Amino acid sequence: MHILPRTLKARIALLVSVLALASALLASLAVLYPMERQMRALVGEQQVALLASAAAALDQQVSDRRVLLRAIAEDAARVPGLRSAGLQPLLEQHAVLRDEFDNVVVFDRAGSVIANLANRRGVGDTTAANTRTFRETVDTREGVISPPFRSPLSGKPSIVLTEPVIGANGDVMFVLGGALSLVNARFMGQFLAARPGPSAYFYLIDQRGTIIYHPDASRVLHNVWREPGGVTEVTRRALSGFEGWTEGVTKEGRSALIAATHLRRTGWTLTVVYPVAEAFAPLRQGESAARMSTAAVTLLATAAGFYLASVFLRPLGRLHRRVDMLVAGTADIDVLDSVRSDEVGSLSRAFFALSQQRREAEHRLALLSRTDTLTGLHNRRMFEAELPAALARARRSHTGLVLAFLDVDHFKRINDTFGHATGDQVLCEFARRLLGSVREVDTIARLAGDEFVIIFENIDSESRVAPMMEKLLDTIREPFVCGAGPLAVTTTVGVAFSAGKISADNLLKVADEALYGAKAAGRDTWAFRDGDIRCQVSSVEAVLPV
């Protein structure tokens, strides 16, 4: 199938546009691809840094509250003979507790609430005896952070920080429990405000996979391992200890840059999800700008290619038109502009040379068509063109014309005796002698075999014929020196004279008749007939009409 455009101009333009498109694409790829990789790494590292500071802030929040609770626990331990009743005032006396916790309660060793900051009347209502957090606090005599749970009071996801009050004997006397809502603006607000973009989000999961914070509130306090659709690859890795950034797919199937880290105090996993569509929005804008400029560059290059191809190929078009003119014969070979130094100049010169070669060939052919190849004299064709022209000239100049018809005597015998090659040599020598004995203006031709003719122009009188013929016969009588040795060769001539009235054919017939007469007279001689007079006198015979 022919898919290339037909014209060179269009092909060059196509080539230029393809090259421009390819180079623009390569250039933009060469810039955009490394840029995207660098940007990806940069954004990823930014996420990690952001996450580290958010995790540190969260850790600090927990740590500060634990320090506060410990300080109060130590305060309480220093109160001599502290009884249950003294704990409610102790709590109320630390106003800061209301700022930092949703509520603070004190449990006795049996797990019963003996003081309640938010609700004095709530004392004795509940027991924590069976909770793991309480038992762990008592057993380890250390503060514990509870797993997240939904607060029965606020209904919000919360945790409890505990701190034991250790008596002088080293026993746990009481346990302080500070409840903290996880959607508390002061607790979470700090890192939520640090989102890298409007569609980016954080989520927080404890070690067991319970979601502590997620922008989708319906997922909070659910366990990721038990959620429909299972856990995402990145979350699974994060829960197994991965820290850093990676590229992954969210549960909703969106591609995102995801960074994860762990909180030192709680062991929770903090993750930030930054959708790729938003993270690389500036890059995508750059890409579409690059695509637009690629298209613009390609269009421009195509137009420029087409224009330049037209300009460069214009001389070729001109050359084409000139060659057409040469072919049509409306211009001469000189129209070819062969002085140019470019390819068109070389092409013109090649055309010029070709054209000259053709001319020379035509010339040679024309010459050949008019020349007798053996002797180099004119042939019959040339004679037939030349005789009417000579007669016309004679008529115009009112001068006489003599036609001599020569035949080599007994030429067949020469051939038969000495061979055809010797015969050829004789014919050539015969021709050479004829040439040497006539004027330059006279025309000699070989009609066929051993028959020759000579047209003598500007012969003012028949009286000049006899000496001319005698001279001719003498020239031939000289022995011919050939390969076979000296040969005696003679010729017989029939001569016709015209004062301009007879036709070429008839003049030749008259000369032929004269030759016939001379042969009959015995050869090595000549006979004369006046063509015009014979025409006139023979009109009765009507054998030679003009």
Ligand SMILES: Nc1nc2c(ncn2[C@@H]2O[C@H](COP(=O)(O)OP(=O)(O)OP(=O)(O)O)[C@@H](O)[C@H]2O)c(=O)[nH]1
């Ligand atoms: N060597 C040679 N012989 C040729 C050539 N062309 C024709 N001939 C021969 O020339 C001879 C011509 O003989 P004619 O003119 O018929 O007879 P002739 O022997 O010349 O006898 P007359 O003319 O009566 O004297 C023939 O034998 C041809 O074969 C040629 O180119 N070369």
